[in-house]
Amino acid sequence: MAHPAHTRSSPRASGGVRTTAGTHIPEADIRTRQIARQARSWRTFAGDHSRMQPDTLDTKAFNACAFSVHHRASSFAVPSKLVGTSRHQPLLRSLAEDPDATWLALDLDARGDHLVASHVGRVLGRVQPKHLGWVRPLVPFGLAVYLSRVTGRGERRAESGAFYRLGCNVAFGHVGDALARLANASHGGDGAPSVHSRSPLRLVVPGEPRVRTAPARVPVLPEAASLTGDAEDIVLWRTLEGEAHVSVPHVARHSPTGFEWGYGGSGPADLARSILLALLDEPTADALYQRFKQDVVTTVPEAGGVLRAADIRAWVEHARTC
Incomplete structure (x- = not known):
């Protein structure tokens, strides 16, 4: 600038x-x-x-x-x-x-x-x-x-x-x-985050161009997709009583009561970190889990779904370079 x-x-x-x-x-x-x-x-x-x-x-x-x-x-x-x-x-x-x-x-x-x-x-x-x-x-x-x-x-x-x-x-x-x-x-508009938390956006003067980097997508697939996916894919589901379950161990840091998703909070933060710990080393998980929470965990529907391990690893590679 x-x-x-x-x-x-x-x-x-x-x-x-x-x-x-x-x-x-x-x-x-x-x-x-x-x-x-x-x-x-x-x-x-x-x-x-x-x-x-x-x-x-x-x-x-x-x-x-x-x-x-x-x-x-x-x-x-x-x-x-x-x-x-x-x-x-x-x-x-x-x-x-x-x-x-x-x-x-x-x-x-x-x-x-x-x-x-x-x-x-x-x-x-x-x-x-x-x-x-x-x-x-x-x-x-x-x-x-x-x-x-x-x-x-x-x-x-x-x-x-x-x-x-x-x-x-x-x-x-x-x-x-x-x-x-x-x-x-x-208010229900198209206000989804359009820039990443490590965005190269700069404090600009009038007329200067901005560079925007969209985060890599991690689609949430239907639970049935777990039958045809990889063994490392992350499956999220709820019991009839609404209790959240995930196919990775809960590594507690923010939420002693367990996982959650669909919003930003302590349960989603623990879910993001636990998912990354299941697929990656601890330093990488600790460095990226809050961003993973915002980009991915907050987008998971109430009922749950499947996150492909390959998509998560692609997100991590993108996050490392942004």
Whole structure:
């Protein structure tokens, strides 16, 4: 992405719309109003999905709105900073010295109860706990995270020779668009996630193209397909009382009461991890099960069905490269 400072001095001259009364509204004003509306939607959503106090949310919404307009973001974006960066100083130092690192797209991965941000497989830090409640639901709908700035001087202390500690500012991008997709899906529209949680989407300026990567599909087949499939295929079914059963052992981490599917939660999270553990090694399962839950487990019908082992492995290969 071109640094925002390289674009502010040359806005598109022909942008904007003309109202029925003949008044010309500049495109910059249209975008500002759009981001302001998205900021209001985010304020409501974050208020329902986090423990932040109302005053904190109001301040964050105003600051994020200003940040989005200032950087000409394509949709409402929320600046933040990572925590737990003290263990990842060498990578932060290398990024601080890289002139092309600003607005670098980072990967988001679930690690237990945390979301970690990483670059080429190396962790930079964790999403602040106060933001997890609103960030997690929006990742499947296009929210992504970008490196904004490495903070700190990165110089050695004269007295000890040790480096000053560096921090990491990030921006959650496409928040406004993700909220719109989530609202569309909630009202029965075609709002299924169109981008992956490791999407290469960038914080963009007006006119820049976006690259979208659709997740690999894992179709849910009828239960009868288990008669003609592979022995490793995953079969999901319910008893007459509605109790969920799966043809893999339950490896409990989030849900002591067992498996579930068809939505995002602790039972589906355990199902996703247990399926991947049955077919793959534990590090791969731990790295990908939250994404597998969002892409696959949430789509399984209430009655269950069959997931082909070959389709799951194809999904994993796709996920590893995105």
